[in-house]
Amino acid sequence: MKVVFLSPPHENLGIGYLSAALKAAGFETGLVIDPLLFDEPGFLRSPLLGRVFSARKSVLARLIAARPDLVCFSVTTDYYAWAKSWASEVKRRLDVPVVFGGIHPTSVPEKVVLEDCVDYVCVGEGDEALAELARAIRDRADASRIRNIWLRRRGRIVSNPLRPPIADLDSLPFPDKELFRSSYPIFDSGYLASTGRGCPFSCAYCCNSVYDALYAPKRFMRRRSVSHVLAELELAVSRYRPEFVHFADEVFNHDGRWLEDFLPRYRKTVGLPFSCYVFPDFVTKAQALGLKAAGCFKVQLGLQVIDEAARSGIFHRPSKNENIARAIQEFRSAGVYVAVDHIFGLPGETEQDLASLLEFHEQSMPDSNEIFFLRCYPRSALTRWAVENGHMDAATLQAIEDGAVQSGLFGGPDIAADRSYARRTAMLLGIYPKLPRWARRMILKFRLFHLAPPLPRIPSLIAMRLCNRPKYDFNALRALRRFVYFMGGGLIP
Numbered sequence: 295m296k297v298v299f300l301s302p303p304h305e306n307l308g309i310g311y312l313s314a315a316l317k318a319a320g321f322e323t324g325l326v327i328d329p330l331l332f333d334e335p336g337f338l339r340s341p342l343l344g345r346v347f348s349a350r351k352s353v354l355a356r357l358i359a360a361r362p363d364l365v366c367f368s369v370t371t372d373y374y375a376w377a378k379s380w381a382s383e384v385k386r387r388l389d390v391p392v393v394f395g396g397i398h399p400t401s402v403p404e405k406v407v408l409e410d411c412v413d414y415v416c417v418g419e420g421d422e423a424l425a426e427l428a429r430a431i432r433d434r435a436d437a438s439r440i441r442n443i444w445l446r447r448r449g450r451i452v453s454n455p456l457r458p459p460i461a462d463l464d465s466l467p468f469p470d471k472e473l474f475r476s477s478y479p480i481f482d483s484g485y486l487a488s489t490g491r492g493c494p495f496s497c498a499y500c501c502n503s504v505y506d507a508l509y510a511p512k513r514f515m516r517r518r519s520v521s522h523v524l525a526e527l528e529l530a531v532s533r534y535r536p537e538f539v540h541f542a543d544e545v546f547n548h549d550g551r552w553l554e555d556f557l558p559r560y561r562k563t564v565g566l567p568f569s570c571y572v573f574p575d576f577v578t579k580a581q582a583l584g585l586k587a588a589g590c591f592k593v594q595l596g597l598q599v600i601d602e603a604a605r606s607g608i609f610h611r612p613s614k615n616e617n618i619a620r621a622i623q624e625f626r627s628a629g630v631y632v633a634v635d636h637i638f639g640l641p642g643e644t645e646q647d648l649a650s651l652l653e654f655h656e657q658s659m660p661d662s663n664e665i666f667f668l669r670c671y672p673r674s675a676l677t678r679w680a681v682e683n684g685h686m687d688a689a690t691l692q693a694i695e696d697g698a699v700q701s702g703l704f705g706g707p708d709i710a711a712d713r714s715y716a717r718r719t720a721m722l723l724g725i726y727p728k729l730p731r732w733a734r735r736m737i738l739k740f741r742l743f744h745l746a747p748p749l750p751r752i753p754s755l756i757a758m759r760l761c762n763r764p765k766y767d768f769n770a771l772r773a774l775r776r777f778v779y780f781m782g783g784g785l786i787p
Contacts, residue, residue: 295432297424298324298362299379299473300353302775305481307488307542308396310469312424315670318467319425322657324360328380329354329780335372345714347781358387368396369406371495374697381411391431394497397418397501400508401672402695404621407444407451418508419491421466445533455473458512458718463491464522472779475534480779483771487537488581489556490517493544495497495573498610498675499637499668502544507673507740517549520556527564538591539568541769546570547581557588566593567766574621575613582624592631594664594763595621598639608640610678619658626661631764634660639668639687640719648719648743652726658733659727662763665720670694 297316299309313323317596333344357365363385367377382393399406408414414437416423423442428435441457461468474481484521492515493502505514530536547553560568569592570585577595584654585593597618598605605611620636625632636651655663670677670686672695680686722743726734736742765768 295363295428296324296361297364297366297428298326298357298360299368299439300326300328300357300384301365301368302373302376303327303329303480303780304487304772305474306368307469307486308420309366310471310473311466312366312395312420313470314467315421315425316428317470319429321425321428323470323473324362325473326353326357326360327478327644328376328597329776329782330376331777335376349780352626354383354387357384362388362390364391364431366393366395366424369394369398370396371398371401371694371697374398376695378409378411381409385411391442391673393424393427395424397504398672398697401504401674402454403444404451405695406448407453413445417442417444419459420504421460422457433769435780454507457514459491459509459514461516463516463518471530478484478486478779480772480775482534482536482769483652483775484726485527485534485539485592486542486768487530490543492516494548495545495612496610496675498608498679499586499671500674501546501671503610503675504671504673505733511558512545516551520552523556524559524563527560527566531566533563536566536627538766538768539564539566540581541568541570544571545573545576547576547585548570550576551580553581553584557584561588565589569593569764569766569768572597572621573613575617577578577617577621577624579627582621582628582630584624586628586630590630590739591766592633594633594635596635597651597654599633599643600639600647600654604619604640604642608613608676611636615654619654622660631662632660633662635664635666636720636723637666637668645741649741651723652738654732655726662727663722663723667720 297313299313301309309325312606313325316323329347329349329470331344331347331349332338332340333554334347350785365388369377377394379392381574382391384392385485391413392411393414393416394406394409394412398535400417400446403415403417406412414427417521420442423440427442427443429435430440437443438445438452440455441454444451446452471485490506492513493500494508494515496503508514529541530539567589567694570590572595573592574597594620596611596613596614598611600615602615605613622632622634653784668676677686677691677694681691729737
């Protein structure tokens with residue numbers, strides 16, 4: 295029996311782990327990628343270019359040629375409409391069972407399971423549940439009692455109980471990297487790894503607030519042992535010879551003891567440059583120097599909003615401005631590239647907030663700023679806040695849960711009062727670290743925020759990413775390889 299994953303054009307560690315679990319259970323797996331050139335939710339979107347470079351026919355040809363017995367989708371809210379469109383195509387052309395898993399089906403399983411194009415919904419972790427479901431389908435056995443699996447049976451919803459999160463992550467096989475690397479030559483720039491699952495925090499805008507509520511009182515945050523992580527990376531070095539490693543953990547530096555054990559051993563046995571995400575309040579001078587000595591060349595950390603009250607009270611993110619400033623300074627002093635995340639579009643933002651943010655960066659300037667627009671996702675704490683405080687009506691909430699709210703990176707947030715202002719100030723912040731000091735002083739002194747030019751969205755984004763990055767930038771390199779490959783003939787089956 296063959297299980298095929300139909301996926302957007304990014305390496306998905308969740309799919310890698312699911313494929314490894316299926317192979318361990320004796321199933322064959324495959325992967326079909328939709329390139330989504332210029333038609334990617336939350337990123338580069340252009341209706342005209344999206345139609346010109348549409349790969350739907352070639353993707354369908356690859357899917358049919360793969361001869362799947364079961365087709366699986368790992369679905370986020372931004373890709374829910376895309377997944378439903380493809381699932382309907384699968385049912386028309388192949389008539390095989392379809393499984394939806396991931397954060398969106400986990401958040402609103404009672405809605406997703408009612409879709410005619412979806413046969414099964416996997417809620418929460420699927421390592422054990424998907425293999426069990428595939429076994430039941432293969433053996434023509436009853437699949438209606440598999441924990442984590444929802445389905446329709448004789449006109450009613452069957453919602454099975456949730457199994458606890460896998461306590462020992464070392465018991466899982468390494469993610470199936472061959473699934474991606476052997477299918478498309480766009481996944482060999484760097485090695486993507488994760489040392490755990492979940493996050494020590496539960497920020498209101500993040501999927502972890504949903505997972506934490508789902509698994510409560512169980513702890514969703516878990517971490518692999520140092521030895522298990524190093525064994526995977528040593529295998530990767532011998533098999534793939536990557537130039538660098540990118541750790542996808544939500545907060546790589548949350549456990550100081552684990553990090554103190556890991557870093558010297560990593561430097562000795564792996565020795566590759568790496569990038570990671572850190573929580574600024576955990577950063578010390580010793581930690582920054584230790585990360586640098588082990589090979590860390592880039593960290594990304596979140597400021598999100600300059601107003602501490604909004605950050606903690608609305609976003610549920612317990613971080614102080616002084617700690618963020620210190621973290622930026624410590625890493626830059628250590629010679630580590632620093633990218634800082636910002637979220638625009640929170641209702642009530644003022645020009646003074648932007649002035650305070652720019653003044654903050656004058657004292658603690660990162661190498662680059664990453665700009666995101668505030669998005670509300672199903673069942674998140676932020677969405678509940680927006681509804682309770684009158685920023686979101688019932689129709690918008692319904693649209694979000696149906697996955698009908700779509701936007702590009704500069705497409706505007708769901709609840710911002712002034713989208714034009716948010717776009718202009720976001721562009722200004724993106725270029726701010728590269729402006730000469732005299733220009734920054736002029737902007738601050740005369741409050742020239744509204745003069746930020748309305749530059750063309752797609753060219754501006756590409757220029758900002760390519761011109762302001764370290765040598766090894768995982769996301770930029772992967773995106774560049776994807777566009778070069780598929781625009782250069784990779785659309786042809």
